[in-house]
Amino acid sequence: MTRKRRHRRLRRRRSYPRRRLRLQLTRFLRTNWWPILAFAGMCATATVPVTLVVHGYLLGVAHGAVAMFFVAAVRHLFLVYTGSTRELSGAYGEDNTRDVLRRARRKRHVWNSIDNLEIQSGDVDHLVIAPAGIYAIDSKWHAMNLTDAVLDRDAATACAAARRANLILRSIHLQALEAQPIVVVWGRGQRDLPEAGCVVGGVLILRGSDLRSWLSQRPAGAISQEHATEVVTKLRLFKARVDPTRPPRAN
Structure with missing residues (x-):
């Protein structure tokens, strides 16, 4: 191909x-x-x-x-x-995060990002390659107030997505890199979060409106632009090769 x-x-x-x-x-x-x-x-x-x-x-x-x-x-x-409505709100949340990442890339706050990176066990909404490191971002849309149970569930989902991201990185021989799980909340529920976000179970949970600002404040130096280009190329090849939407080939 x-x-x-x-x-x-x-x-497509x-x-x-x-x-x-x-x-x-x-x-x-x-x-x-x-x-x-x-x-x-x-x-x-x-x-x-x-x-x-x-x-x-x-x-x-x-x-x-x-x-x-x-x-x-x-x-x-x-x-x-x-x-x-849950699937529809999830799609809205991913679209909003994708728009923020696109603007952050133009400002050089991130090198690049891969959306909807999937394996059989699930997906990673956004795998972001930034000068400060790699982030596995899980987008959420909450129309209601955030409770401790909701935050715990979101943190657990983001940890699972980060584990998938790290499995993918190891499978393409990028063992030295490790994705950090992050939850980005959109909708009315983000008002319940502080401006700097909060940490639940070791996972940073941010308001969608503050994502770009948070990315711009990350220290650079962990990943160079040349290294980021290599990582993105390998991830795109992986995404093209591993497509859970296609039925398995018959023997």
């Missing part, structure tokens, strides 16, 4: 929460296609009186409003029926 094709496939691969959402949406549509089709017919019927009265630009606006209402209603029913 050429490098161009490999990078294209990596860009969806994150774990988005794959879960897509799978659940497909199942929801297949199971409830008849009620959804009937609802679409009702929405179409509701536009008939408007079509007879309104013309031109306003008619297009009215049809667009009905279409948006239909899509929003089906989306809301899907989230309530399947309980997929």
